[in-house]
Amino acid sequence: GAVVSQHPSRVICKSGTSVKIECRSLDFQATTMFWYRQFPKQSLMLMATSNEGSKATYEQGVEKDKFLINHASLTLSTLTVTSAHPEDSSFYICSAGPGHLSGNSPLHFGNGTRLTVT
Amino acid sequence: AQSVTQLDSHVSVSEGTPVLLRCNYSSSYSPSLFWYVQHPNKGLQLLLKYTSAATLVKGINGFEAEFKKSETSFHLTKPSAHMSDAAEYFCVVSVYNDMRFGAGTRLTVKP
Numbered sequence: 583g584a585v586v587s588q589h590p591s592r593v594i595c596k597s598g599t600s601v602k603i604e605c606r607s608l609d610f611q612a613t614t615m616f617w618y619r620q621f622p623k624q625s626l627m628l629m630a631t632s633n634e635g636s637k638a639t640y641e642q643g644v645e646k647d648k649f650l651i652n653h654a655s656l657t658l659s660t661l662t663v664t665s666a667h668p669e670d671s672s673f674y675i676c677s678a679g680p681g682h683l684s685g686n687s688p689l690h691f692g693n694g695t696r697l698t699v700t
Numbered sequence: 701a702q703s704v705t706q707l708d709s710h711v712s713v714s715e716g717t718p719v720l721l722r723c724n725y726s727s728s729y730s731p732s733l734f735w736y737v738q739h740p741n742k743g744l745q746l747l748l749k750y751t752s753a754a755t756l757v758k759g760i761n762g763f764e765a766e767f768k769k770s771e772t773s774f775h776l777t778k779p780s781a782h783m784s785d786a787a788e789y790f791c792v793v794s795v796y797n798d799m800r801f802g803a804g805t806r807l808t809v810k811p
Contacts, residue, residue: 588743616799625790625801626744675743689799691736691743 585609586678588692595666595699603661603695605676611656612678616689617649620673632659666699673697702727704793706802714810719778721805723791726772733774734792735765738804744790750774761785781809 585608595601605615613634618626630651631639638651648670650662659678663670673696677689707722725731732751736744748759755767765776774791786809791802 586743623806625803628799673741677744690746693743694741696741 586612586676586690586692588676588695590695591693592696593698595697597667597699598665600662600664601666601697603663603674603676603697605659605661605678605692607657607678607690610678612659613656615653615659615676615678617651617659617661618675618677620675620694622673626675629661634659663697666697668699671697671699702729702731702793702795702798702800704791704800704802706789706791706805708805709803710806710808712808712810713781715783716780719776719781719785719807721776721789721791721807723774723776723802724772725774725791725793727793727795729795732794733765733767734794735759735763735774735776736790736792738788738790740787747776747789781807783809783811785809 587606587608589604593601615632617629619629620626628641629644632651632653634653634656640646648664650664653659673694675691675694677691679689704725713719730752734749735747737747738744747763748757748765750757750767758764763776763778765774767774786807789805789807793800
């Protein structure tokens with residue numbers, strides 16, 4: 583079945599530094615990938631929709647200059663948390679689906695990245 | 701816009717007894733509905749999906765769900781709980797690629 587690989591699984595960084603998280607679709611091409619943030623014991627909050635070859639679409643309230651998204655190929659999207667602060671500590675999850683999503687295609691999720699900013 | 705409500709934030713069952721996780725949705729269009737499971741510090745795994753075909757959907761690990769349009773429900777069931785089923789479960793409604801997640805139901809399985 584379709585597999586989405588997310589790396590790293592855990593990262594600890596110092597306040598003020600930047601962290602890059604990668605999301606790869608391993609056996610399919612993903613025109614669209616999604617980035618979510620999950621707070622402890624809460625549901626997933628959609629941060630942005632990553633479109634291959636174009637700018638990402640950010641949800642209301644998400645700072646595009648802080649959470650930089652690049653979707654340079656059909657199999658790779660990256661999320662860079664710039665100038666990270668302790669409040670950015672969270673669990674970040676990406677997802678993707680084969681081809682152009684019609685709403686009927688289930689998304690496949692990466693295993694998430696636990697970011698801790700000290 | 702569509703939305704989904706998971707009626708129980710926490711469900712506790714004994715091993716070997718049935719599981720029922722409840723989900724109600726709201727949508728102006730014909731939705732696709734999904735159930736995902738998340739184990740601690742992991743991503744989400746698709747359990748099953750409804751996409752306007754059969755209303756009773758069978759998924760992995762013995763789970764199934766029934767789409768009931770008249771009740772706008774998509775409850776997840778399993779006849780006999782296993783210890784490995786303990787996890788967080790999310791009901792998701794999707795219309796034209798716009799996915800909305802429920803708040804999640806934490807399933808605890810007691811030995």
